[in-house]
Amino acid sequence: MDLLGISINHRTADISLREKLFCSPEEIRNLIPELKKNIFSEGVVISTCNRTEIFGIPVSDNISYSDILNFIKDWKKINDITEKNIERYFSCSAVKHIFNVSAGIDSMIPGDSQILGQVKEAFTISSDNNFSELFINRLSDTAIKVGKRTISETKIGEGAVTISYAAVQVIGKIFSNLDKKSALVIGAGQTASLAANHLKDKNIGKIFITNRTLANSIILADKTGAVTIPFEEFKLHLHKFDIIISATSSPGFLLSEKEIKESMIKRRNNPVCIMDIALPRDISPEARDIEYVFYNDIDSLKNIVDENIKRRKTEIIKIDNIIMEEMISFHNWCNNLNIVPAIKLLREFFEDIGNDELNKIKNKVTEDDYIKLEAMTKRLIGRLLHNPTMKLKSISESSLSEQEKLKETAIIKEIFGLNGKIENKALN
């Protein structure tokens, strides 16, 4: 297994370097021909906001990690990248790393839900650009299988790991019929937008958005199917909302304890969930003391996030076992890569001789005799090949190292002149 590769990721490089190294799918498509010409005969380029990784089968034995690094430096025209910024992988460690990535355990937050899709896309790009052959195709299938098994057999993806999603998780612990609830999102920035999207995903009955700049709230409302409320008026409607999420950059409180108390009277003490995910806070934390008000700020929601990350980390042992199972299966497949074509070619070699000899006598014997001779030839080839075939199969299934297996099969290849044909056959 000659798989070789480097990874520049969240452990080895800061965000500014990772940003510079990021390759869009289009860029990867342009990069592949160059990579194919100089570095790898087949391979894959995975590039996300947290990593850029290049793996493949080197075109020659002389290709080293530095060649890959220099290639990426030249391609991206970056000089500030050093050996310290790369992780090096070869053979089994490279396969294991790719499986770790597709399983989401190499991500900044374990169980990242997007990474499997990104890995899939990277392998698809390789395949579409004739940069993947037998080995990379199998690697792709297994990596995707690892990712899928991780999702279905473990809880690595469970629980909120972002503040805005944690807020939605708390909301789900208060209300049962979310489709009958109404929510107000104060703000229209990135955090507010994320929260509004999470609310939409949870099928909240009605979502309202208010923001100092009306235009921004209209844009967000259009994206999320929400209704906008003028910022000057939202306090008048406060009592109508079961859920209030605030994420503005306001320097002071937008809502005081008194205002919330008044709205609670109008609500006849129906519970309200207030999520203040702004920094500095938008809503007076004293609201926490009001009966039927469930107030949470960034600090309290961070407890959920931390707890969920801790839980996810406990799932890594299970994922390691999945990866180990798939590694063994992949390794066995690799070991058979040379042996299976050898068996096939050996059989073809004997069948060709048999057919040649049968053709020579075809016109010299009766049709009935020819049928008998044909059957006899098949039986003869079968019996002659039985022992060598069994021997090759037992070698492929044995615990011998790859080198030892190659040595064992070499003599058969040598005797029948199969060398050279096998590798070509394997790749076709």
Added chain:
Amino acid sequence: MISAINSLNTALPFLYFFLFFSYGYEFISEENKFRKANRIYLIIVLITHFFYIISRTIEFNHPPITAKAEIFTIIAFSVALSYLLLEIFSKVSGTGVFIIFISFLFQVFSSLFIEDLLEVPDIFRNKLLGIHVVSAILGYSGFTISAVYGILYLMLYKDIKISNFGLIFNRLPNLETLERLSFISAVIGFMLLSLAIVIGLFWLPWAFPDFSIWDPKLLVSLLIWIIYGYVIFAKWFNDLPSKKVVLYLIADFCFVIISMILTSFFTKSFHYFG
């Protein structure tokens, strides 16, 4: 038959204990894969318990409602049965550990003190009495389950209020569901108690010559009926806030317990079963 009844009497507390343990494990381990297995186990325990009750009825020629220990096994059964129905119809699981514990306690007490009563007054063999007692027991089981869900509601309410996102937060259903389960249990309990009271009011004067409307047990039952009726009425017509509903239901249940103890041990009544 007697030996089979005795064996079941010994086995039932253990069966309920393992059921409680199993639901507890499901709750703590946060593994939902035990849910189905626990439900099947609960059904098996209930079938066994039902067989035990029927066996006793046949063997001793009266339903097991003549003594406290006998009534306790009926309570254990009805609480577990009510929970099973609630779990199936509400599709809420994970709270079994809290309910089954009550069945376990009642069954332990019953198994320890139950006696093989062959001679009982003829009145205990009356079918109307059977319906009256069973509906009353099922009614009180409803109130018990209502109180348990009420307590769980308060626990989760407090945890969310103080942003303590631990086991309770992760494993319990949401507040609205807990309140709904508590309220529905109370409503079902109220309806069954109403039936028990109606049967009692028509049939008791005929069955008991010393019947008195001022009997303490009767008055307490009516009082319980009134206070539960008030909460249900207030919730339906006055839109009582959820926490208040739950607090009232728990307070009502505390009243049920205290009044039952007082009337059973400190007053004399024609309405006596043990």
